[in-house]
Amino acid sequence: MPELPKHIQLLDASRNALKPLFRIFLRSGISYKDFTEVAKSLFVEISTNEYGLRGRKTNISRVAIMTGLTRKEVKKIRDDGWEKMREDKISSKLSPASAVLHFWHSDPHYLDENGKPIVLAYDSGDPCFLTLAKSYGGDVPSGALFKELIRADAIESEGNQFYPVKRHFVAVDMDNSLMVALESGLARHLSTMDFNSRPDHISGFGRIDRFVWATIPKKKLSQSYKTLRNRVERFVEDIDSELAKVEIGDSLTADRHSKTIGIGCYYFEDDNDQK
Secondary structure, three states, X not given: OOOOOHHHHHHHHHHHHHHHHHHHHHHOOOOHHHHHHHHHHHHHHHHHHHOOOOOOOOOHHHHHHHHOOOHHHHHHHHHHHHHHHHHHHHHOOOOHHHHHHHHHOOOHHHEXXXXXXXXXXXXOOOOOHHHHHHHHOOOOOHHHHHHHHHHOOOEEEEOOEEEEOOOOOOOOOOOHHHHHHHHHHHHHHHHHHHHHHOOOOOOOOOOOOOOXXXXXXXXXXXXXXXXXXXXXXXXXXXXXXXXXXXXXOOOOOOXXXXXXXXXXXXXXXXXXXXX
């Protein structure tokens, strides 16, 4: 079989690299539409800011050629910016489960005289959960929506009737440490990979990017983990001490003459069942 083109190899590698991130998305109620909005905004933002000539922003036609979006889409995204797109998403581009919860809290047909969501039977009365799901759940079966909302603890029962306890659908509650890990860990690791792979990269001046692995018997996993954890903790403490010697103190502030640097460490276990 002939070797695949480089861009296809990159797509294959990226697909595997993104699997953990997409698991996080699905657990957190982020839909395909959510991701495509983020992807569009980043394609336009980066191609606009980093591929212009003589310090100017890239023109709309070239951005359209590079990204595969229409000129109309590019102009709208550039005019709106991510902040506007994000606000529009909050109000309109909802997943089926999120839409059901949103309109259970906002559609007057499903509110009491105090503006609170009313208790609904599943399939009897007017209104009921089935009418709500059919109105706002798109083409997703009402039964499947109901089960997913129950599973995510988004609705609770009161006899044979149900009421929402969440305004937004999140399949699994997110820990704030996840956002820190994505922004401080994953983003910085990917920026290192980006830097080292640039065409204008000078040989011998790449950023540090090293990792090692081994296949070991499961019975030795626990002890290996403890050993690695202890060594990594000592290493990180040593690095922290070294950086503290040259770190900007209270009397100085970060400016264009300074730059944040660091080392990141992580332990991983490949799960063959999830590849």
